[in-house]
Amino acid sequence: MTRRPPASPLHGLGAVLYKEVRHLVREPTTLAMVIILPLMQLVIYGYAINLHVQHVPTVYYSESGEPLSQHDIQSLEASGDFRIVGRVTSRAALMHALVANTAQIGFVVPQGYATDMTLGIPVRVPVYIDGSDLNVAQLAHFGASQVALALEHRYGAVRTPPALTVDPIILFNPGLRTPVFLLPALIGLVIQNIGIVLVTLSIIGERERGTLEQVLVTPIGAPALLLGKLIPYAVVVFGDLLGVLALMRYLFGVPIAGNVGLLLFLGAGFLVTSLGLGLLISTYARSQHQAAIIAAFFLLTSFLLSGVFFDINLMPPIMQAVSHLLPLTYFIQVLRGIVNRGAGLADLWLPAAATFGLAAFVLAWATLRFARLTAKGCA
Amino acid sequence: MGSFAIQTQELTKHYGTTTAVNGLTVSVEAGSIFGLLGPNGSGKSTTVRMLCGLLPPSAGTATVNGMDIVGQRRAVRWWIGYMAQAFAMYGDLTAWENIEFYGRAYGLSSREVRLRASQMVERTGISRYLQTRTHKLSGGWQRRLALVCAVLHDPPVVFLDEPTAGIDPATRRDLWDLFVEMAQTGKTFFVTTHSLDEAERCSRLGYLDRGTLVAWGSPQEVRRAAVGLQPGRRWFAIATPDLIGVCGAAAGLSFVHRATIAGGAVRVTASDECTCSRLAEGLAGRVALADIVETEASLEDLFAETRP
Numbered sequence: 001m002t003r004r005p006p007a008s009p010l011h012g013l014g015a016v017l018y019k020e021v022r023h024l025v026r027e028p029t030t031l032a033m034v035i036i037l038p039l040m041q042l043v044i045y046g047y048a049i050n051l052h053v054q055h056v057p058t059v060y061y062s063e064s065g066e067p068l069s070q071h072d073i074q075s076l077e078a079s080g081d082f083r084i085v086g087r088v089t090s091r092a093a094l095m096h097a098l099v100a101n102t103a104q105i106g107f108v109v110p111q112g113y114a115t116d117m118t119l120g121i122p123v124r125v126p127v128y129i130d131g132s133d134l135n136v137a138q139l140a141h142f143g144a145s146q147v148a149l150a151l152e153h154r155y156g157a158v159r160t161p162p163a164l165t166v167d168p169i170i171l172f173n174p175g176l177r178t179p180v181f182l183l184p185a186l187i188g189l190v191i192q193n194i195g196i197v198l199v200t201l202s203i204i205g206e207r208e209r210g211t212l213e214q215v216l217v218t219p220i221g222a223p224a225l226l227l228g229k230l231i232p233y234a235v236v237v238f239g240d241l242l243g244v245l246a247l248m249r250y251l252f253g254v255p256i257a258g259n260v261g262l263l264l265f266l267g268a269g270f271l272v273t274s275l276g277l278g279l280l281i282s283t284y285a286r287s288q289h290q291a292a293i294i295a296a297f298f299l300l301t302s303f304l305l306s307g308v309f310f311d312i313n314l315m316p317p318i319m320q321a322v323s324h325l326l327p328l329t330y331f332i333q334v335l336r337g338i339v340n341r342g343a344g345l346a347d348l349w350l351p352a353a354a355t356f357g358l359a360a361f362v363l364a365w366a367t368l369r370f371a372r373l374t375a376k377g378c379a
Numbered sequence: 380m381g382s383f384a385i386q387t388q389e390l391t392k393h394y395g396t397t398t399a400v401n402g403l404t405v406s407v408e409a410g411s412i413f414g415l416l417g418p419n420g421s422g423k424s425t426t427v428r429m430l431c432g433l434l435p436p437s438a439g440t441a442t443v444n445g446m447d448i449v450g451q452r453r454a455v456r457w458w459i460g461y462m463a464q465a466f467a468m469y470g471d472l473t474a475w476e477n478i479e480f481y482g483r484a485y486g487l488s489s490r491e492v493r494l495r496a497s498q499m500v501e502r503t504g505i506s507r508y509l510q511t512r513t514h515k516l517s518g519g520w521q522r523r524l525a526l527v528c529a530v531l532h533d534p535p536v537v538f539l540d541e542p543t544a545g546i547d548p549a550t551r552r553d554l555w556d557l558f559v560e561m562a563q564t565g566k567t568f569f570v571t572t573h574s575l576d577e578a579e580r581c582s583r584l585g586y587l588d589r590g591t592l593v594a595w596g597s598p599q600e601v602r603r604a605a606v607g608l609q610p611g612r613r614w615f616a617i618a619t620p621d622l623i624g625v626c627g628a629a630a631g632l633s634f635v636h637r638a639t640i641a642g643g644a645v646r647v648t649a650s651d652e653c654t655c656s657r658l659a660e661g662l663a664g665r666v667a668l669a670d671i672v673e674t675e676a677s678l679e680d681l682f683a684e685t686r687p
Contacts, residue, residue: 209467210463211469213463216433219486221453376435
């Protein structure tokens with residue numbers, strides 16, 4: 001029998017298919033991940049993501065010092081767009097609530113407005129809107145008139161021209177520019193991604209090439225090994241952080257309203273978390289394959305659930321709980337707070353503490369796991 | 380008890396229900412080369428990895444340079460050098476950068492690294508490749524580099540896990556010359572190998588079969604002990620220019636268990652009714668009786684009889 005070289009470009013397809021199927025079934029964990037994760041992701045994200053902005057936290061300042069009546073509040077909340085979360089006692093406090101992000105809308109109830117309206121004297125209500133969240137700002141901009149309408153109804157003063165007009169004042173992003181809203185969050189996302197990918201690939205690469213084992217025979221201890229690996233990456237990622245902040249500022253023209261030093265300090269905490277997450281993933285994944293799947297799942301989850309695009313407050317409670325476990329959620333709050341709203345540490349103490357707390361937690365967890373694996377000879 | 384660099388007592392390693400190493404008890408004298416022989420999967424690498432502190436034993440104890448491999452795991456690492464089975468240097472670093480890294484890992488200053496490396500670098504001939512990235516080096520130079528890195532800190536005990544696997548015979552001989560030279564300076568070598576001519580260069584051997592030490596002693600003693608494990612066998616060597624034809628013909632004889640080509644001759648393992656003349660008869664004139672001699676079993680013969 002003479003054998004001829006195959007002419008078809010598809011020659012060998014069967015052999016490659018055979019091999020690939022064997023690869024897939026050989027690693028049941030990876031196969032299970034490949035099948036289950038997309039289903040899980042669709043369900044989780046499908047439930048979590050809600051583009052209909054509702055219940056925007058709102059505060060008000062009553063010039064007369066008199067709180068709005070329960071009835072007034074009900075009228076305001078009737079549309080479901082706003083949720084009155086409190087009354088402040090000065091305009092400064094109202095601004096502060098917006099800077100600290102305890103509210104995204106604040107309005108001022110002018111002194112004697114009820115009487116004026118009854119007498120037909122035009123009343124103007126200033127409505128301050130957090131423009132750094134485009135979803136909220138757009139709703140509030142167009143929906144602020146509902147505040148007026150609700151109050152007009154309340155006092156039976158609906159007339160043309162309206163007795164009560166709202167003055168929407170967009171704070172932090174007066175032009176309602178997308179980069180102002182998006183770039184700070186994207187910075188958090190890219191810093192997290194690069195940190196995780198760098199460390200995961202480095203550690204799993206060393207494990208697969210056998211260099212990790214060779215190093216573990218030397219007197220280098222696990223903590224020294226990890227720190228020695230992480231510090232150069234931390235410097236590189238910190239350089240990335242400076243780079244992306246500079247691009248945001250000078251290429252996209254998004255100013256940093258707050259303290260840059262504070263931002264870099266908290267950014268350093270966050271990059272430790274992201275490197276720690278990379279380390280943690282590398283201790284759970286048995287191969288680059290698995291690491292890539294776990295990292296992709298984590299990165300997409302962070303992207304969708306940590307408030308980059310989608311408002312966490314609109315997610316079901318369980319998804320909100322998940323989002324509050326994600327380090328990126330807190331760092332995005334830090335970024336938007338400092339970059340857009342000029343918030344200080346006093347305003348951001350909670351996300352700042354969470355950023356450092358999670359950094360310590362993730363790093364400790366990853367280090368302990370790594371040390372345990374090396375002691376068992378599984379690293 | 381003299382000075383033993385390595386001692387194991389009932390050293391055992393289980394992986395789930397599989398026993399990789401089963402009650403290994405050996406003592407290795409300081410300044411000797413101990414060869415651990417055995418087929419693939421017999422537990423050689425597991426033994427080395429336990430002794431280097433990379434794997435905790437499931438049972439038993441062992442000391443390396445007088446230190447317990449479990450209780451003094453970190454201390455043990457100061458006193459050993461290790462060369463892994465696969466090349467495990469950093470491929471994107473140059474040979475010198477790898478040397479510098481491993482020197483520093485053992486607490487040597489740059490000056491000390493230069494000082495200590497110079498002699499080894501010269502002796503191994505790797506000096507001309509010091510600035511080459513190691514992934515570009517051939518297998519032989521990679522091994523030489525791994526050896527330099529393993530002994531740079533002057534450890535009294537060196538573990539070599541199949542140090543010459545996949546290496547050409549000339550390089551292999553060079554490397555073994557180095558091991559022997561270093562052993563003469565008092566270093567102890569613990570070497571796993573498949574290569575039986577290498578095993579013959581060891582001062583002592585252990586023969587592992589399915590995790591159990593079935594023979595140990597000098598190469599001659601191990602050979603004799605292994606013969607004892609295979610009663611009713613005789614070994615012959617046939618000198619012939621037609622190696623393939625004679626090997627095939629011999630393998631077809633009913634009283635021949637195994638025929639292989641080794642060292643320019645056909646080696647035959649046969650049952651004890653076999654004699655030189657019966658072999659000559661069976662080979663039907665292909666070979667003269669004078670070209671067949673009965674020999675002692677070589678380690679190769681014995682090794683091939685064991686099944687993993």
